[in-house]
Amino acid sequence: MSLSSSPEASSVPEQEIFTLAVDGMGGDGGPEMVIAGLQIAADRHPGIKILLLGDSARLGEILPRYPKAASICTVRHTQAAVPMDMKPTAALRLRDSSMRVAMEVVSRKEAQGVVSAGNSGAMLALAKVIVRTMPGISRPAMAAISPTRKGDVVMLDLGANVTCDWRNLVEFAVMGEAFAKSVLGLPAPTIGLLNVGAEELKGDEKLRHAADVLRDSPLASQFHGFIEGDDITAGTTDVVVTDGFTGNVALKTGEGVLRMASSLFRQVFQSSFAGRVAYLLVRPALHRMREWLDPRRYNGAVFVGLNGVVVKSHGGTDAVGFAAAVDVAVDMVRHGFNDSMKSRLSRMESLTVRRTDANASVETEVVTAL
Amino acid sequence: MSLSSSPEASSVPEQEIFTLAVDGMGGDGGPEMVIAGLQIAADRHPGIKILLLGDSARLGEILPRYPKAASICTVRHTQAAVPMDMKPTAALRLRDSSMRVAMEVVSRKEAQGVVSAGNSGAMLALAKVIVRTMPGISRPAMAAISPTRKGDVVMLDLGANVTCDWRNLVEFAVMGEAFAKSVLGLPAPTIGLLNVGAEELKGDEKLRHAADVLRDSPLASQFHGFIEGDDITAGTTDVVVTDGFTGNVALKTGEGVLRMASSLFRQVFQSSFAGRVAYLLVRPALHRMREWLDPRRYNGAVFVGLNGVVVKSHGGTDAVGFAAAVDVAVDMVRHGFNDSMKSRLSRMESLTVRRTDANASVETEVVTAL
Numbered sequence: 001m002s003l004s005s006s007p008e009a010s011s012v013p014e015q016e017i018f019t020l021a022v023d024g025m026g027g028d029g030g031p032e033m034v035i036a037g038l039q040i041a042a043d044r045h046p047g048i049k050i051l052l053l054g055d056s057a058r059l060g061e062i063l064p065r066y067p068k069a070a071s072i073c074t075v076r077h078t079q080a081a082v083p084m085d086m087k088p089t090a091a092l093r094l095r096d097s098s099m100r101v102a103m104e105v106v107s108r109k110e111a112q113g114v115v116s117a118g119n120s121g122a123m124l125a126l127a128k129v130i131v132r133t134m135p136g137i138s139r140p141a142m143a144a145i146s147p148t149r150k151g152d153v154v155m156l157d158l159g160a161n162v163t164c165d166w167r168n169l170v171e172f173a174v175m176g177e178a179f180a181k182s183v184l185g186l187p188a189p190t191i192g193l194l195n196v197g198a199e200e201l202k203g204d205e206k207l208r209h210a211a212d213v214l215r216d217s218p219l220a221s222q223f224h225g226f227i228e229g230d231d232i233t234a235g236t237t238d239v240v241v242t243d244g245f246t247g248n249v250a251l252k253t254g255e256g257v258l259r260m261a262s263s264l265f266r267q268v269f270q271s272s273f274a275g276r277v278a279y280l281l282v283r284p285a286l287h288r289m290r291e292w293l294d295p296r297r298y299n300g301a302v303f304v305g306l307n308g309v310v311v312k313s314h315g316g317t318d319a320v321g322f323a324a325a326v327d328v329a330v331d332m333v334r335h336g337f338n339d340s341m342k343s344r345l346s347r348m349e350s351l352t353v354r355r356t357d358a359n360a361s362v363e364t365e366v367v368t369a370l
Numbered sequence: 371m372s373l374s375s376s377p378e379a380s381s382v383p384e385q386e387i388f389t390l391a392v393d394g395m396g397g398d399g400g401p402e403m404v405i406a407g408l409q410i411a412a413d414r415h416p417g418i419k420i421l422l423l424g425d426s427a428r429l430g431e432i433l434p435r436y437p438k439a440a441s442i443c444t445v446r447h448t449q450a451a452v453p454m455d456m457k458p459t460a461a462l463r464l465r466d467s468s469m470r471v472a473m474e475v476v477s478r479k480e481a482q483g484v485v486s487a488g489n490s491g492a493m494l495a496l497a498k499v500i501v502r503t504m505p506g507i508s509r510p511a512m513a514a515i516s517p518t519r520k521g522d523v524v525m526l527d528l529g530a531n532v533t534c535d536w537r538n539l540v541e542f543a544v545m546g547e548a549f550a551k552s553v554l555g556l557p558a559p560t561i562g563l564l565n566v567g568a569e570e571l572k573g574d575e576k577l578r579h580a581a582d583v584l585r586d587s588p589l590a591s592q593f594h595g596f597i598e599g600d601d602i603t604a605g606t607t608d609v610v611v612t613d614g615f616t617g618n619v620a621l622k623t624g625e626g627v628l629r630m631a632s633s634l635f636r637q638v639f640q641s642s643f644a645g646r647v648a649y650l651l652v653r654p655a656l657h658r659m660r661e662w663l664d665p666r667r668y669n670g671a672v673f674v675g676l677n678g679v680v681v682k683s684h685g686g687t688d689a690v691g692f693a694a695a696v697d698v699a700v701d702m703v704r705h706g707f708n709d710s711m712k713s714r715l716s717r718m719e720s721l722t723v724r725r726t727d728a729n730a731s732v733e734t735e736v737v738t739a740l
Contacts, residue, residue, distance in 0.1 A: 149630050159566050162574050196529050196618040203615070204532050229622025233630040242619075245574070248566040249616050250623040252599025257624045260519050260603040261631035264663070268655040275655060278648035285638040285645055293634070 017047050020329050021102040021111040022073075024054030025081035026118025028316050031055075034117065035062050037322025038069035044323070045330050046072075051111050053078050053098040076101070082122045084315055091122030092129060099123060103130035106308040113309030113329040115300075117322060123312055124160055124303060131306045134338070136345040139164075140305035141172050141244070142312070143179050145298050145328075146254070150235030154180045154189070158301060159248035169193065169210035169241055173219060174344050175304040176239035182335040183328060184238065191219060192227035192237035194246060202226060210241075218347045258293065300325035302332065304341075309333050387417050390699050391472040391481040392443075394424030395451035396488025398686050401425075404487065405432050407692025408439035414693070415700050421481055423448050423468040446471065452492045454685055461492030462499060469493060473500035476678040483679030483699040485670075487692060493682055494530055494673060501676045504708070506715040509534075510675035511542050512614070512682070513549050515668050515698075516624070520605030524550045524559070528671060529618035539563065539580035539611055543589060544714050545674040546609035552705040553698055554608065561589060562597035562607035564616060572596060580611075588717045628663065670695035672702065674711075679703050 022038065024031050031054060038050055049072055052059060056077035063070045079096040086094075094100065102114045103126045114131075116123055124140070133140055143156035156176050161168060173191050180189035193211055195203040203226065214223040224237045229250060232240050242250070269279040279286070291297070295314070299321035303310040309332045313325035332338075392408065394401050401424060408420055419442055422429060426447035433440040449466040456464070464470065472484045473496045484501075486493055494510070503510055513526035526546050531538060543561050550559035563581055565573040573596065584593040594607045599620060602610055612620070639649040649656070661667070665684070669691035673680040679702045683695035702708075 147630075149633060162566060194619060196532060196615055229619040229624075230626030230629070232623055233626035245566055246616055246619050249564060249599040249612075250619050253602055253620040254599075254623050254627040256600030256603035257627040258631060259600070260517075261628060261635075263519060264659050265631075265635055268652050268659055271655050272652075274651040278651040281644040281648040281651075282638050282642075285641050289634050289638055 017049055018333055019049040019051055019111040020326065020333070021051045021053060021105040021114045022326075023098045023102045023114070023116035023118055024052045024059050024075075025078075025098040026116040026315070027313065027322070028084065029117070029318060029322075031058050032062055033317070033319055034322060035059070035066050035069050035073075036319035037326065038073060039066040040319060040323035041326040041330075042068040042072045044327065048072060048330060049074070051076060051102075051105055053101045053105070054081070055098075076105075082119050084119050086119055086122055088119075088121040088125035091119065092125050100126055100130065103127055103310075106310070107131050111308075112333040113311065115311045115313060115322075115325050115329050117313035117315050117317060117325070119315070120159075120312055123310070127303050127306050127310045131308045131310060134305050134307055134341070134345075136342075136348075137171050137175070137305040139168055139171075140303050141168075141175060142247075142301050143176060143304050144251075144301040145183065146232070146251070147293060147298065148233050148235035151238075152184055152298075153232060153235060153238060153240055154184065155232065155240040155242070155247060155251065156304065157242065157244035157247050158251055159244045160303065161244040163245070164206070164243035166206040166210040166213065169206065169243070170213050170217075170348070171305065172241045173210075173214055173223070173239065174348055175341060176241055177219060177222065178337055178341040178344055179302065179304055179332075180238045181340060182337040183331045185335075186238055188222055189238035190222050190224050191239045191241060192224045192231060194232075194240055194242035194250070195226040195228065198226045198228060218344070255295075296321035296324055298324070300328035302328060304337075307338070309337060387419055388703055389419040389421055389481040390696065390703070391421045391423060391475040391484045392696075393468045393472045393484070393486035393488055394422045394429050394445075395448075395468040396486040396685070397683065397692070398454065399487070399688060399692075401428050402432055403687070403689055404692060405429070405436050405439050405443075406689035407696065408443060409436040410689060410693035411696040411700075412438040412442045414697065418442060418700060419444070421446060421472075421475055423471045423475070424451065425468075446475075452489050454489050456489055456492055458489075458491040458495035461489065462495050470496055470500065473497055473680075476680070477501050482703040483681065485681045485683060485692075485695050485699050487683035487685050487687060487695070489685070490529075490682055493680070497673050497676050497680045501678045501680060504675050504677055504711070504715075506712075506718075507541050507545070507675040509538055509541075510673050511538075511545060512617075512671050513546060513674050514621075514671040515553065516602070516621070517663060517668065518603050518605035521608075522554055522668075523602060523605060523608060523610055524554065525602065525610040525612070525617060525621065526674065527612065527614035527617050528621050529614045530673065531614040533615070534576070534613035536576040536580040536583065539576065539613070540583050540587075540718070541675065542611045543580075543584055543593070543609070544718055545711060546611055547589060547592065548707055548711040548714055549672065549674055549702075550608045551710060552707040553701045555705075556608055558592055559608035560592050560594050561609045561611060562594045562601060564602075564610055564612035564620070565596035565598065568596050568598060588714075625665075666691035666694055668694070670698035672698060674707075677708070679707060 052073045052075050078098040078101045082091045082097045082099045105111045106114050141157035142160040145152045269275040301312045311329040422443045422445050448468040448471045452461045452467045452469045475481045476484050511527035512530040515522045639645040671682045681699040
């Protein structure tokens with residue numbers, strides 16, 4: 001992940017100290033995994049402070065074994081933890097959970113961001129209620145980075161919003177662009193709108209209208225237009241914008257295909273003696289390939305569009321993956337993701353308000369009505 | 371592709387002769403590719419007759435070089451060909467095109483099915499207008515077979531319908547089940563409804579309602595419930611049902627990821643001398659893997675829900691791929707796909723009519739409204 005600074009963001013200089021709130025109780029690996037991850041993060045980001053929320057007795061037992069983590073952590077006790085399978089509505093009612101208090105700390109500006117490997121649905125619900133949606137944004141989205149044939153791509157929404165209108169899609173474009181600037185360090189990320197064809201008349205009305213608005217916006221020069229599913233890994237654009245249903249299905253479909261390909265490739269080396277010899281010959285290259293595709297390297301989905309940096313680590317991750325999620329939070333705080341987004345939003349606002357859905361009657365292909 | 375017969379279908383016995391109408395002018399490879407494909411098909415299916423539509427002068431020039439193809443083909447001259455980039459609306463106005471006449475031949479029952487590698491949009495439009503939608507089906511869908519870690523999967527809709535309601539999804543399940551029976555030869559294919567989570571409350575109302583209807587239908591015992599993107603390649607179900615937008619994006623995303631993985635694998639073998647030696651050692655196993663994933667093996671998307679078998683070959687395919695598309699048409703005709711679907715539809719009908727959209731108010735997670 002690049003740390004090159006984005007020119008227009010009011011950024012926190014690298015030497016300046018800032019605080020991240022970390023949910024010590026989230027994730028399948030529990031406090032031990034979180035603290036082992038913070039040990040790695042402490043090495044990479046000596047300038048950060050961690051406010052670690054959770055059961056102080058358990059955290060206090062583990063921390064002495066991770067002295068670097070201990071050196072950047074302050075523990076604050078919380079009574080409860082949100083179970084991984086708890087319904088969001090129940091998590092909202094649960095007082096004094098480590099996840100809830102982490103959000104409260106960010107909303108009081110005691111910390112600039114929060115990282116948790118806990119229950120995603122609970123995290124989104126708590127973030128909406130406590131950290132709150134940024135003015136000018138109707139709904140936060142879930143964004144993450146994936147590998148492509150050219151470099152990394154930012155994709156959103158990955159499931160925070162099952163149904164979206166054109167306004168949501170335009171906002172996702174604004175948030176995705178700011179995210180690619182902060183976390184990938186690109187000066188002018190290009191944006192594609194996921195559709196079933198690249199032609200202007202493809203897709204439904206909300207897609208065509210979102211494209212019209214973007215073509216007529218301050219983001220026009222970075223807006224590539226419609227892209228298709230295979231453009232994601234082709235690296236056609238730096239940002240891929242889609243609704244949360246399609247984004248979630250595309251992400252998981254891609255993960256599934258990659259697992260199938262890896263398993264086939266393993267069979268090539270395991271199916272014969274010659275294969276095992278070949279494996280020894282290409283082991284270093286295979287290792288590089290595996291590292292490059294390592295899902296832990298891409299850990300750290302972000303809920304964008306909130307009044308603070310909110311990073312969700314995969315629940316099943318290990319310390320290396322958790323440290324990558326902390327990297328994302330550090331990049332976003334350091335490169336002023338939220339400020340950069342606010343300034344972009346104020347320039348977009350007049351435009352979006354001017355347009356209404358009534359305007360959106362675009363010529364529809366006759367065939368769809370046959 | 372399995373040819374084992376489906377028990378309930380009124381099938382055409384293997385020795386019985388039937389006719390397929392083939393568009394001789396469609397596809398990037400043109401008549402030469404089509405006829406070379408028919409040469410392969412003639413070997414595999416000695417019992418079929420081909421009515422080949424197109425420019426008789428051009429077809430007559432090529433056919434003598436493919437004697438096996440010539441032995442099963444009757445050429446019928448048509449004046450025009452639908453260009454690959456023609457709008458569907460324009461293709462509908464084009465009289466005497468090879469694609470249009472192929473559809474007319476099927477609608478007059480001169481042939482039992484049609485195969486074309488031409489323009490997809492034009493093909494769907496002409497099929498709807500000329501072959502017409504089957505009684506009991508509101509909209510035809512595009513289905514195809516893909517490889518999974520366990521076997522093959524039937525997926526639909528792949529783009530014929532950008533927006534769908536619950537009724538369309540239920541119909542897709544019926545059509546996909548009949549397709550898996552005919553073409554994969556499965557006695558009782560399982561069905562999954564693509565969603566962003568497996569829990570019953572996930573997704574939007576049309577998905578939850580379609581699931582309710584299927585759980586309460588003659589297909590109940592084969593209905594697995596909701597599945598996620600990574601279930602497609604995991605082979606969790608034999609049939610994956612989704613709307614045409616999501617299906618198209620998922621299919622193309624998967625293709626893109628597979629291309630990226632293949633290119634990474636190639637680099638492993640090309641990046642060093644040791645790699646080139648290793649390649650020689652595992653060449654047979656790599657060859658088998660490549661054959662198994664060969665997109666030509668999965669060529670032949672089908673427009674299901676029409677009064678005839680309509681198979682769309684990929685436009686960029688070669689003779690081997692075109693022959694695979696002919697295989698699909700032969701399987702569907704031979705195993706009585708359309709009859710099997712009609713009998714299933716009559717058993718579903720009373721059920722679907724009984725239910726109305728007004729019924730569909732399912733409890734919605736509070737979080738989505740926050």
